[in-house]
Amino acid sequence: MSHLALVKTLSHLQEEQRHVEEIEVEGFGLSVVRGSVTEISGEPSSGKTSFALSLLAKLTADGEVCAAVDAAGGFDPCTATQAGVKLENLLWIRCSGDIEKTFMAADYLVQAKGFGAIWLNLCGLSKDKLRMVPKTYWYRYRTRIKETPTVMLVTSHDAATASASQGAFVFSRAKTEWSGSGKFKLLREFHIKTHSRKTFQSPKFLTRIEMDYSEV
Secondary structure, eight states: OGGGGGSOOHHHHHHHOOOOSEEEETTTTEEEETTEEEEEEESTTSSHHHHHHHHHHHHHHTTOOEEEEESSSOOOHHHHHHTTOOGGGEEEEEOTTOHHHHHHHHHHHHHHOOOSEEEEEOTTOOHHHHHTSOTHHHHHHHHHHTTSSOEEEEEESSOOSGGGOSEEEEEEEEEEEEEEETTEEEEEEEEEEEEESSOTTOOOEEEEEEOOOOOO
16 A cells, blocks of 8 residues: 555645536536545446546546555456546556455545545445445445545445445446447447436436547
8 A cells, every 4th residue: 555655635635726526427417526425336338437437537637646446357457548547647456356455445545535536346246245344334434535525436236335325326228329230240339327326306317428449
């Protein structure tokens, strides 16, 4: 954890720049709130990673230092770079499926209080492992980042944060469009259906993600 020395202190961050309370993630129609926990859950390939990378790209491009806690090897630096993430402003912690290391790393990061965003990616961990996590962990995270500029984003297959998250959304794929014909088809775009678990009357809405394949 020696890399934490690169993170600006909270007082330094507050003096240097004034952060807006809400951060809008373009293309998804959703905003995340600083100083709170936001959870995105859903099936594989439902847009959770795209949402996280869009948030990291926005913040790291603005010079903020962010962190990605990679529980089970779901983070790909090449994909992140193509999404616009500035890797020089990102601390990547690989936990190799070890749930104890995953939550210990998250605990250290929320105590640092100098990150623009902390992405806790739990995708790839089994339900049995996630059931081992005490609910008190989530409330401790929520308390420690309160009144800080940090956004804690949690992505997982199933909902995990219970009532500790301020925003909790479920993503699902609604429509997929391909280009080409026969056996040689390329994914062109897919539509995501999103709804909030916190607002019972919230209507579902659609967003679209387009793919642009080009040789580098």
